[in-house]
Amino acid sequence: MALREEKKLQTRQALIEAALTLMHEGGGFSGLSLREVSRQAGLVPTGFYRHFPDMEALGLDLATEACLNLRRTMREVRLRAQGGAAVLESVKALVAFIREQPLYFEFLARERAGGPPKLRHVIHAEIRRFVSELAEDLSKWPAYHRFPGEDLEMLADLVVNTVIHLALDLLAQPYEEDESELISRTAKQLRLIMLGAMSWHPEKGAI
Amino acid sequence: MALREEKKLQTRQALIEAALTLMHEGGGFSGLSLREVSRQAGLVPTGFYRHFPDMEALGLDLATEACLNLRRTMREVRLRAQGGAAVLESVKALVAFIREQPLYFEFLARERAGGPPKLRHVIHAEIRRFVSELAEDLSKWPAYHRFPGEDLEMLADLVVNTVIHLALDLLAQPYEEDESELISRTAKQLRLIMLGAMSWHPEKGAI
DNA sequence: TGTACATCAGTGAACGCGCGTTCACTGATGTAC
């Protein structure tokens, strides 16, 4: 009961990669067809049903996998950049990861906003979870001890959103020409955010 | 040559609104069909061709209109909030606008990331234009005179991205329950960004 | 104003096509003895 299972997993992976490839070329998850994905994976259409009940199920599985991937990546990035103020370094590390495994990131960044409702929900929930993780990480640094939990979430959300924004812009521009410009923009934005965090006074009252 | 032209414009608008409605309910622009949109607009499928050569053309026109809409709205918001530090007020004003005309905003926010390549390009370009406008506005305030143009763009980009993020989250959650929480989160983020901007020193060297 | 003709937004039938899904099947892999 090993060979058969292994082959099945390979086919499953082929389906997922077929979906990612076609989404990269075309118009997002909603534009995919079951037959198209099966064809790209070298499988007859009916074979698809051995792996997923329908396309939506593939989408949801893909979302979960991609999020796992992202969280693992970002945790590595954060550990690597434990220096604290090494913002630029951590951005560079993240960019390297995005460039290595672009399709999963592209899927998340695009379907987060543009996908079918269920898919959006899954991704949204995963990203919230991810924001909480980052907030938790931040809470361990002395500099942030004076932040109430809610404000840490707010800060983490801002950072994550800024980074996703970078990922989207990077992927929108496949040639790596102006990459460094985008990266330096994001690095500046993160630096500015950190400056703001340093002079942050919680509950300062209405603005 | 007035009545006929006027009726034609009405039908055209019906098509656009049909598309917006269906996108709101379903899976984004890529998931729309020409027949479905025509049906929703009370038009026979072949009638569609009297207004657009194909669905892509409708999408591009829609993108242009929506962006015009957004720029007009945001300009009003900015003027209304000319007090300078009235961040919360301007966010509230924007939210009111989003709630009044949600479909155009939803279209932009979703297709910016998730739509077909051409659509993404148009929206991306329009948003860049919009960021430049904001940067120009900022440059007129004394507080920002020490900012190089590049850094103003960076700041404007951060603000716009944060606001789009709010719009997306608001639209993802149709019931207006936790609206105020999202708004206060965004208001805090903008306040933090402004704090960062206050202590910003351009060209401070590597971080 | 009235008439004869032109325009053109919207109609309805028809087409070929790719779609998702069903079904009975095949044959390699796995299991029991």
Place this chain on the structure above:
DNA sequence: TGTACATCAGTGAACGCGCGTTCACTGATGTAC
């Protein structure tokens, strides 16, 4: 180890359906005189 049976990933034909697009049309609106 060898044999007989079970499982099940992948096959291939077939279905009904909605799709985009074509075409010739209708009849209200617009124009010329």
